[in-house]
Amino acid sequence: MKDNVILDIKDLVVSFHTYAGEVQAIRGVTFKLKKGEALAIVGESGSGKSVTAQTVMRLIPAGIGKVKNGTVMFEGTKDIVKLSDKEMEQIRGSEMGMIFQDPMTSLNPTMTIGDQITEGLIKHQRLSKQAANERAIEILGLVGIPNPKARMKQYPHHFSGGMRQRVMIAIALACNPKLLIADEPTTALDVTIQAQILDLLKDLQKKLDTSIIMITHDLGVVAEIAQKVVVMYAGKVVEHGTVEDVFYNPRHPYTWGLLRSMPRIDSDSSEPLVPIEGSPPSMINPPKGCAFAARCPYAMKVCLEHDPAHTVISGEHTAACWLTDPNAPKVERPVEVGGRVG
Known part of the structure; x- marks a missing residue:
């Protein structure tokens, strides 16, 4: 092998x-x-x-x-x-x-x-x-x-x-x-x-x-x-890496959404969970660009027109998002994201 x-x-x-x-x-x-x-x-x-x-x-x-x-x-x-x-x-x-x-x-x-x-x-x-x-x-x-x-x-x-x-x-x-x-x-x-x-x-x-x-x-x-995580959305891998990569340094807005929608033991129990708004696209007629664009608060025009390729973040950590492009505007991930769940 x-x-x-x-x-x-x-x-x-x-x-x-x-x-x-x-x-x-x-x-x-x-x-x-x-x-x-x-x-x-x-x-x-x-x-x-x-x-x-x-x-x-x-x-x-x-x-x-x-x-x-x-x-x-x-x-x-x-x-x-x-x-x-x-x-x-x-x-x-x-x-x-x-x-x-x-x-x-x-x-x-x-x-x-x-x-x-x-x-x-x-x-x-x-x-x-x-x-x-x-x-x-x-x-x-x-x-x-x-x-x-x-x-x-x-x-x-x-x-x-x-x-x-x-x-x-x-x-x-x-x-x-x-x-x-x-x-x-x-x-x-x-x-x-x-x-x-x-x-x-x-x-x-x-x-x-x-x-x-x-x-x-x-x-x-x-x-x-x-030890490793594959994050899938609409039939595609949108982020891939070690557990530490995906939990502590997530780079795709969909991964951010998944992490924000889960309860955390280090947060105030009165804080409401943040759901991902909207619904996944129809797989009979999937969108031309990034499938998550319609639900993504950071979506740009290029996201609607072109599907992003995977960008290597570090080692085996990759993410398919236009925000990882050097020319993309700088976006700070939500403060709730980046810690271990459960």
Whole structure:
């Protein structure tokens, strides 16, 4: 793997064909993920976060969604976009695992928990039924399920939401994947259980040296688990960098808006949160220039006409905004932005 990069996405373009027209869900997404690294993809609903993850896992429905351009290189040699269905089946579940958004509906209600975990072990690792059961019991214990041997025989309805999410993590990790994608894994859970799940993911990442892509809209989750952050808006990456870059030196007005709309522990609780005014654009007919221009208080004429390229701020920190141009007027970011969230 070149420079220890496990996933390299370049110029990815994904569209969906609907009765209303072509939805341009992903419009030129580019980023890299290194081995053992945790990367968070953040943005509002509809920004393209989950579609990016589903494209990596090759879960875009055929005939409706289509990868129109770009490459998704896994381990430097396998382009996920070009693999056959059979080749992808060998990777999905064994080398890549995914934790889906809602644990209450993602498990099969007609199968025992044990059968759902051992299914992948028998298929991908060619284990015997007995060996698969032993591995499943081990992984259930690893994710914090008490009395795992007895719980193997139970069904999803016997488990609480938090325990179901642990089972989902166990299924995703059963074959020791090199890449784990977690799509809003704490959304349906209460705050206490959310913290437990995040601690579990951090612990497992250290133990197994698994690379993680975390899809979330919660910047508190980002601060807790990630080393790198990709900020997406209207199907594009608008800012990319380390957690310190994006939290302490954000350079895109959309990132400022996300940070200002989150509560902070170092601020007066009586201070109102500042929402981002307006709504994201239609992806059937996205705007010609910067997609955020209509909602941006700092928008200039050039923003409406031309889409900005990414400017390197420092190291791996980039932002796609005309305000980073040397000829742009100097704008001070809002005073609420620039500290750690949560």
